Amino acid sequence: MSGGDRVSQPLLQVSDLHVQIASRRGIVRAVDGVSLEVPAGEAVGLVGESGSGKSMTLRAILGVLPAEARVTAGQVLLDGVDLTQLANNQLNQIRGPKIAMIFQEPMSALNPVMRVGSQIAEGPQVHLGMNRRQAAERAIELMRRVGIPDPERRYRSFPHEFSGGMRQRVMIAIALSCEPSLILCDEPTTALDVTIQDQILRLLTRLCRESGTSLVFVTHDLPVVAQVCHQIAVMYAGRIVERGSVQEVLTQPWHPYTLGLVRSAPDVDHPRSSLAAIPGAPPSLVSPPAGCRFHPRCKFAEQDCTVTEPPLRLIDAGHATACLHYERCLDELRTEGADR
Amino acid sequence: MTTLPQGTELPRATGPAVLSPPPDGPLLEAADLAVSFSLGSALIARMRHEAHVLHAVDGVDLTIPRGEALALVGESGSGKSTLARALAGLQRPDRGEIRLDGKVLAARRSRADQRKIQMVFQDPYSSLNPRLTVGGMLHELLRVHHVVAANEIESYTRELLGLVGLGEEAVHAYPRQFSGGQRQRVAIARALALRPELLVADEPVSALDVSVQATILNLLQDLRAELGLTLLLISHNLAVVRHLCDRIAVMYLGRIIEVAPTETLFARPQHPYTRGLLAAIPRMTFTAEGDVPAVKGDPPSPLRIPVGCRFRTRCPIAQPICEQQDPALTTSASDPLHTAACHFAFGAAPPPADSAQVASTASPAGEGTRP
Numbered sequence: 001m002s003g004g005d006r007v008s009q010p011l012l013q014v015s016d017l018h019v020q021i022a023s024r025r026g027i028v029r030a031v032d033g034v035s036l037e038v039p040a041g042e043a044v045g046l047v048g049e050s051g052s053g054k055s056m057t058l059r060a061i062l063g064v065l066p067a068e069a070r071v072t073a074g075q076v077l078l079d080g081v082d083l084t085q086l087a088n089n090q091l092n093q094i095r096g097p098k099i100a101m102i103f104q105e106p107m108s109a110l111n112p113v114m115r116v117g118s119q120i121a122e123g124p125q126v127h128l129g130m131n132r133r134q135a136a137e138r139a140i141e142l143m144r145r146v147g148i149p150d151p152e153r154r155y156r157s158f159p160h161e162f163s164g165g166m167r168q169r170v171m172i173a174i175a176l177s178c179e180p181s182l183i184l185c186d187e188p189t190t191a192l193d194v195t196i197q198d199q200i201l202r203l204l205t206r207l208c209r210e211s212g213t214s215l216v217f218v219t220h221d222l223p224v225v226a227q228v229c230h231q232i233a234v235m236y237a238g239r240i241v242e243r244g245s246v247q248e249v250l251t252q253p254w255h256p257y258t259l260g261l262v263r264s265a266p267d268v269d270h271p272r273s274s275l276a277a278i279p280g281a282p283p284s285l286v287s288p289p290a291g292c293r294f295h296p297r298c299k300f301a302e303q304d305c306t307v308t309e310p311p312l313r314l315i316d317a318g319h320a321t322a323c324l325h326y327e328r329c330l331d332e333l334r335t336e337g338a339d340r
Numbered sequence: 341m342t343t344l345p346q347g348t349e350l351p352r353a354t355g356p357a358v359l360s361p362p363p364d365g366p367l368l369e370a371a372d373l374a375v376s377f378s379l380g381s382a383l384i385a386r387m388r389h390e391a392h393v394l395h396a397v398d399g400v401d402l403t404i405p406r407g408e409a410l411a412l413v414g415e416s417g418s419g420k421s422t423l424a425r426a427l428a429g430l431q432r433p434d435r436g437e438i439r440l441d442g443k444v445l446a447a448r449r450s451r452a453d454q455r456k457i458q459m460v461f462q463d464p465y466s467s468l469n470p471r472l473t474v475g476g477m478l479h480e481l482l483r484v485h486h487v488v489a490a491n492e493i494e495s496y497t498r499e500l501l502g503l504v505g506l507g508e509e510a511v512h513a514y515p516r517q518f519s520g521g522q523r524q525r526v527a528i529a530r531a532l533a534l535r536p537e538l539l540v541a542d543e544p545v546s547a548l549d550v551s552v553q554a555t556i557l558n559l560l561q562d563l564r565a566e567l568g569l570t571l572l573l574i575s576h577n578l579a580v581v582r583h584l585c586d587r588i589a590v591m592y593l594g595r596i597i598e599v600a601p602t603e604t605l606f607a608r609p610q611h612p613y614t615r616g617l618l619a620a621i622p623r624m625t626f627t628a629e630g631d632v633p634a635v636k637g638d639p640p641s642p643l644r645i646p647v648g649c650r651f652r653t654r655c656p657i658a659q660p661i662c663e664q665q666d667p668a669l670t671t672s673a674s675d676p677l678h679t680a681a682c683h684f685a686f687g688a689a690p691p692p693a694d695s696a697q698v699a700s701t702a703s704p705a706g707e708g709t710r711p
Contacts, residue, residue: 049549049550049551050549163638165638166638193415193416193576193639194415194576194578194617194620194621194622195415195616195617195620195633195634195635196415196638197620197622198619198620198622198633198634198635199633199635199636201622202631202632202633206631220549220550221550221622222550222624223621223622223623223624224622226622226623226624226625227622227623250624260551261550261551262624263554264550264551264553264554265550265553265554265579266554266557266579266580266582266583267579267624268578268579268582268621268623269623269624269625271582271583272583274558274561275554275557275558275583276554277551277552277554277555277558278551278554281519
């Protein structure tokens with residue numbers, strides 16, 4: 001994993017991003033001060049539960065927010081260019097050759113009345129200046145690379161003729177078609193069966209490793225992050241509460257919310273007698289609680305947690321937490337380890 | 341919109357669901373159960389040389405002892421939900437027999453029989469009537485089925501809600517006022533209201549967030565312990581299954597292909613599909629850096645089930661015999677609880693030539709571990 005090469009400029013640098021959504025109940029602060037770095041060639045996992053703002057962060061990066069949502073502050077720097085300042089036609093020059101996106105539901109992301117091959121060939125024609133035949137050859141080559149059997153024939157198929165796993169392979173081929181430096185993935189395997197998920201995750205990691213493509217991978221599934229990513233950022237109520245290498249964060253969480261997530265999911269290799277659920281429910285993002293947003297559900301909460309909003313601070317090389325009392329997590333893990 | 345507070349403590353087993361003394365023999369037995377669906381017109385299908393009958397469940401034998409938690413696992417299209425619906429009487433089988441307490445259940449079930457098998461569905465947003473309060477829903481159910489005397493309905497409703505960890509104020513609330521996890525509690529209360537002998541839960545936590553999943557899984561576990569409930573859990577999540585169930589049945593394309601006690605299945609899976617399924621689970625501890633997937637290819641369409649062994653088109657150890665003969669479920673010589681439908685299960689036949697590949701895909705140690 002990348003240890004010392006942090007000197008170079010990261011490929012993607014999101015700083016203090018705010019996304020707000022106008023709703024009848026007031027302004028929803030869906031993303032509220034998120035900062036994130038993605039070094040070239042690395043995969044960063046963005047995890048959290050529904051409503052944590054992980055998908056909104058991803059959509060804000062690519063400038064594909066829903067109509068009622070707006071970036072109200074912050075920067076998204078890709079190779080030094082602030083994407084939030086670009087007009088839509090300028091963004092279209094970026095989407096495809098620089099950043100591509102893979103969605104959860106390939107059936108709704110693909111054009112149902114356009115042949116699969118033409119959809120893959122479209123990007124190279126528009127962005128790489130290829131003619132129709134060159135683009136078609138490239139599409140067939142890409143279909144072969146993503147493991148679609150008999151690509152010459154399947155080129156002329158429509159999306160509905162493909163299985164869910166094959167459609168997601170088509171999405172990956174489209175994402176790779178203009179050789180982007182960054183691919184954004186929004187729960188790309190959540191709708192798939194476990195054996196197909198395994199195939200897709202292996203394919204995606206191999207292709208990104210071969211081409212040096214960076215990934216931002218949004219999911220709610222911690223083991224999936226462990227499979228794919230080097231770095232992980234955990235989101236809660238619109239903010240990143242912990243960040244670090246996947247191994248450290250998942251085995252030595254420094255935020256009680258991460259600890260809660262790790263413990264509430266049953267582990268297939270280490271069955272436990274009872275699962276530790278996180279009590280309560282996530283807060284409203286119209287009027288989030290004062291201080292630490294997790295404090296109403298946190299068993300380590302103290303008086304100071306209700307007053308100041310703790311910033312994300314770097315504790316150890318690359319491992320940051322937004323918990324004022326993160327040592328408690330360590331104590332808890334230590335006593336649990338002694339009990340085992 | 342109000343969110344109701346969520347209780348965590350369950351009341352002790354003063355039990356609305358008091359069970360009759362257990363007779364001998366299994367609670368539920370299904371023999372040669374088959375369910376098929378006809379798609380479109382037979383004539384047009386014949387003209388196009390296409391199949392139009394989908395064999396969702398294709399000859400399943402299943403036994404559930406009283407008090408057991410049995411898991412039914414498999415991928416989409418394996419027929420696990422159809423089998424569950426057939427057992428619950430929501431889907432009429434083409435053939436086969438379902439016995440409850442030794443008594444054959446008629447195709448058209450009496451109200452008393454309907455009561456004995458109750459279901460909890462995956463999506464608590466679409467399985468509850470949005471126009472009825474929780475109390476209204478439970479009252480109607482209790483009146484129709486005469487579960488308790490009319491003057492006890494109120495108190496029994498409150499007792500039920502307490503059992504699933506909901507407060508009394510839930511009686512007057514509509515489903516939309518609850519979060520997903522609380523709705524699933526309501527759905528469980530509704531299923532338990534009829535004092536069923538068997539609770540069938542079809543992917544009860546798949547639509548929920550991870551931290552909420554845990555509360556529902558813990559609730560199911562507590563209910564089992566307190567009420568001695570027999571549970572059939574349908575899930576694609578093997579971690580959930582391992583956490584909750586005593587025994588696992590693995591389905592593939594309408595058939596059960598392996599059954600074993602949970603720990604045996606995880607330790608010594610016999611069917612190559614089971615091995616692949618176990619190897620495909622994303623783990624917290626290692627990465628997907630190896631390029632060989634646990635199971636190759638897509639499952640065949642249930643409209644065109646391969647002849648011979650159904651798994652052979654994706655099987656890493658398939659041999660000519662697999663095309664010629666459909667393997668029956670055979671029982672392990674050393675473990676009467678372990679059955680598998682593979683020609684090469686339990687060392688019954690000489691190991692196939694490329695068994696080395698199977699070993700490497702089945703064992704986590706064969707994967708690239710994180711440095």
